[in-house]
Amino acid sequence: FEQSSFAFVRTLNDVLVPGPICYVSKVDAFVTCNSNRAIDCYKYQVLAAARDQDPATARAADGRKGEKKKPARLPTDWSVNIGEHAVAIFVAKFSQSLGAGNVDVVVVGSHTLFCLNEAGDRGKGSRAAVRLQKRLNYDAAACVAYTRDPEDRAGANQNLIVATHGGHLLVYEGTPKLVWAARCPARHACGATAGGGAPGAGGSASAAGAAGAI
Numbered sequence: 001f002e003q004s005s006f007a008f009v010r011t012l013n014d015v016l017v018p019g020p021i022c023y024v025s026k027v028d029a030f031v032t033c034n035s036n037r038a039i040d041c042y043k044y045q046v047l048a049a050a051r052d053q054d055p056a057t058a059r060a061a062d063g064r065k066g067e068k069k070k071p072a073r074l075p076t077d078w079s080v081n082i083g084e085h086a087v088a089i090f091v092a093k094f095s096q097s098l099g100a101g102n103v104d105v106v107v108v109g110s111h112t113l114f115c116l117n118e119a120g121d122r123g124k125g126s127r128a129a130v131r132l133q134k135r136l137n138y139d140a141a142a143c144v145a146y147t148r149d150p151e152d153r154a155g156a157n158q159n160l161i162v163a164t165h166g167g168h169l170l171v172y173e174g175t176p177k178l179v180w181a182a183r184c185p186a187r188h189a190c191g192a193t194a195g196g197g198a199p200g201a202g203g204s205a206s207a208a209g210a211a212g213a214i
Helices: 044-049 055-065
Strands: 021-024 029-033 038-043 078-081 086-092 104-109 112-117 130-135 140-147 158-164 168-173 177-183 189-194 205-209
Touching: 021 086, 029 044, 029 086, 038 044, 086 140, 104 140
Parallel strands: 140 189
Antiparallel strands: 021 029, 029 038, 038 078, 086 104, 104 112, 112 130, 140 158, 158 168, 168 177, 189 205
């Protein structure tokens, strides 16, 4: 959709079950995880221009040929195989070596945390696309980024809060290094937010349990 108007619908490559998806404004692209456990990046303009995937165009072609045709595969801007399913995908400024004009595409896998280059590998190999990664010794349930310094309006330095299915909240900073952890009263922490909480409670973190308790 563009504003309130329908724009287009596209069938993404190798996606059997919907997963997390994120829009990266820096490169005007969508990033998602497919069923082959790879992270794919699709430029918005490429998606908009893929006329052979438009339902009306496909129906017209089927009517002329009298046979059904599978939608054409969409060209990806870049793709990185992470070897596990993604729990969350979002944009943050987390890596310590990040340039002023760059962002991280943070991918939280079931057991690994990845920070990917928003521009992908650009022909330099898959290693160039991965800025950093950390093995997680637990089942991640959700993740959120927050700005370390409330006065930093540009959000140049951010930490990550990871919620686990075991009921823990863990805070990481840029190397990534674990700097804080806590056990939630609820058995499962399935979501987390930072900086919310009660009025005047700056720096607080909130978590939601599987039963809906906050």
